[in-house]
Amino acid sequence: MEITHHDAVKAPLWLLILLQGAVSAASLVVEIVAGRMIAPYVGMSLYTWTAIIAVVLAGFSVGHWWGGRIAALPTPRALRLAGWTMAGAAISTAAATLLLREASGPVLQTLTHPLAAITTLTAAAFFLPSLFAGVPAPILAVAAMRGRAQSERALGAMFAAGAVGAIAGTLLAGFLFVAWLGSVATLAVITATYALAAALFFRLGDVRRGEAVAASVGVVAAFAVGAAALAAPRICDRESAYYCIRTVHLMGAPGEEIRLMVIDHLAHGLSGEADPSLMLTDHGAMLDALPRMRMGGADFAAFVIGGGSYSVPRAWAERGVREVVVSEIDPEVTAQAVEDFWFAEGAADVLHVDARAALQASDRRYDVIVADAFHDIAAPAHLVTEEFFRLVRSRLTDRGVFAVNLIDYTGRLDALAAFVVTLREVFPSVEVWTDATPPAGNERRIFVLLASDTDSPVSAVDIRAPQVKRFAALDAGFLDAIIARKGARKLTDDHAPIARLMGLEPIID
Template identity: 65%
Template sequence: MEDPEKQSLAPLWLLIFLQAGISASSLVVEIVAGRMIAPYVGMSLYTWTSIIAVVLAGFSVGHWWGGRIAGYETGRALRITGWTMIAAACATAGATLLLRALAGPVIETLLHPLAAITALSMLAFFLPSVFAGVPAPVLTVAAMRGRDRSERALGAMFAAGAIGAIVGTLAAGFLFVPWMGSVATLLVIAAIYAMAALTLFWLGGATSREMTISLGGIAAVCLIGIGAFSLPSVCDRESSYYCIRTVAMSDDPNDPVNLMVVDHLAHGISNRNTPRVMFTEHAAMLDALPRMRMERTDFTSFHIGGGSYSVPRAWADRGITGITIAEIDPEVTAVAAEHFWFDRDTATILHNDARRALRGSTGKFDVIVGDAFTDIAVPEHLVTLEFLDLVADRLEPGGVFAMNLIDNVDRLDALSAVIVTLREVFASVEVWTVASAPVTGERRVFVLLASDQDSPVSAIETAAPDRTRFQPLDPGFIDNILHRKTAQILTDDHAPLTHLMGLDRVVD
């Protein structure tokens, strides 16, 4: 008589398809997790580290649980796994609701950023990962059980899981999030999990009663999904790179002032009627210091990062031409033109990574402005010795490089590292900041000017938006800091700028 296990074998191709589909979906959720958490705690190495750790922990628990389920008779194991897929669909669809409801209280309670990031990742994405991790061992055992050459089935299932993970990662970054946004992507994944559940019930020989109950579970998924989709979006625009919001700062419709928020960080403020007025210290210095050094308006400039385009807009209003801007995200440029009154025709805009754009430029510039920020720090590949060599090579004789940096006045580790790296390339490195005494624990804005000669003035005053005085730090004071810090030169091989910035900030 033929073995009953062989009579009830599920089609191997279908098990492979399920394995690949569930694996792909779980990786989509992992990628989307980073995008969804970014508006609350930013996007940094620490964010991705926490998300990956939480998701892998969830998969591990799910695999262990699935291994126990796989010990049952095949039909029963598949039916139980179907219920875990219903749970995965509910948890995935509800992640948006949980994140929206809990982000504020978690951030207010856990002031240390790593704790807040890890807690949010755990609360929103641990359970979806646990439930999504269950099917892999169950499907693998089902594929091997009762088959000749079961080793081949084992290899096929492992390969399907790996290929699915690759496809899911690529699909999330290149298709789902850019085309649909984060919330809609999670709902699509919830729907895929629900379809996987129905398939598992069918393969496991579920009774009509079990199928009816499962439809009730799918109805719950739909209700949760409707609730998540009906929430107002956190982002005005969600691009391939950022969550972008425009916040009105003025109640006067005749004198509008807008703030651009990229992920959770304020990137710039502009007034429609006064383009030359800067509203932040870093923008005021980046506007005024290069103009002071050039002492003319017929100079060319290359801007690393666009943001609200406040400085290029102000320079264009002064009649300065020859402006080139490298902004990696086209949506940021679109928002700047629509809500921050930037005229695209006044500049050459390169939607590319600034380092790649600068390397590809054939001309030289009188001024290069570094105004790129990701989460709490300048992108690390834009402060290394190799990049600064490129900057120096692209400057005209007598040209100047100006970049902003934020650091804690009690440590100044990041500032020290950037200074010693700049000094390897430039003869003169000045550190400008607001002319006021530091306060313990203050995170202060600095602008570093690097060139082949010192500035002709020892202070400037400009609107930020009130009249504000800025001056360079005394060279002896800087040398003393560098001596105490034994600062390291930042290179492409090792540039731990985010680590040097410290983690003492409160997450906004």
């Protein structure tokens, strides 16, 4: 295409570079925030981030293709059209929160397969913002080159501005916006950024009076949608750098309140006010009772991985356990437990660091180490490997026991088999405890694995959970048969596909 004076843009190159960097930064902020916003509905896992990245890149790709076609037009008209796409980015970004709220129910009820549900929900909320944000890049690059000497340098500067903007947006989202403003307010800031970009594009494109009026209406609409999103009821009681945390109030016996802690979309603990020693879930009951059974009534020192509602540390404090150290990476989880779950500050020594880092940092040895950080597809891979289990064993006393909970489906048991194989690489004795009743079909089942130097003195125990229930250790021959049938391999720091092993079961039971 022949370049004419009419095609050349009057704006200085620095302004085009600034626009490129700002739009790129804003689009990456939206991508990072997408992970936080979708977590309360489908959780945060490898599958979640895979879907988010794929959807956002698909939006950028379509936007770049569209922007390339627009860039072939005379520069002023191309810039005005870029302004319209920025108005679209502002409106669709502002609407993402409301779309998630409205679409989550129908999508999760219709699509029970996690990958389909996560991808569809992500696309519904974040494809359009990414598409619109992808349009200006080729338009700005062509505008920077037209009518300039050394246009190749201008093109390089525009590419560099996009990359620097993406880096800045990633850092701002991860270290500043989400932690200090929350996801909804962050999207409001991005809405304003896109609206300002739209105004600049219209100005650079010598917008006409009629278009200016329509553009103003679009910007007002974006701010109105953003205000509606900010005014909507909050999903999270606390939104931290790690999680969306909320408390669900339930009723137990007459006059007794029971509270459920939900982190992202998963239940992480159930507690009642009246009796701190009463566990209200199977996994809590086993993690409380089985280590005490192994200690034979003697006092002990314990290290607990994962705080949640702090039900087990609270119970052990009530029972007078000598020392309880809790590694809970998120201080906001602890604050929620203190505020809503009757956990008394000082009842345990709480470390707000990753459990693996905490164990590596000290050679302190414990009689009991409990890992209560595994929920469905959200299991932290670095806490399920042979290397981590060897670290755990090095921090146990001679009589020590490691108790770890695991959720698996009885029709699969791939994750259970891998856990057992890996623990057997490190510990002479590995037991798998669960509800003594036979499973019904492909049942979601909670297991607690005990690993130590010696076997338990009993093979079954009766525990209140909250009614008295019998829990038993699975037969070693049964475990061997599962391992052989599954061809289970140990989990290592190099390869720990725990999300795949846990299976792609329905998000909604």
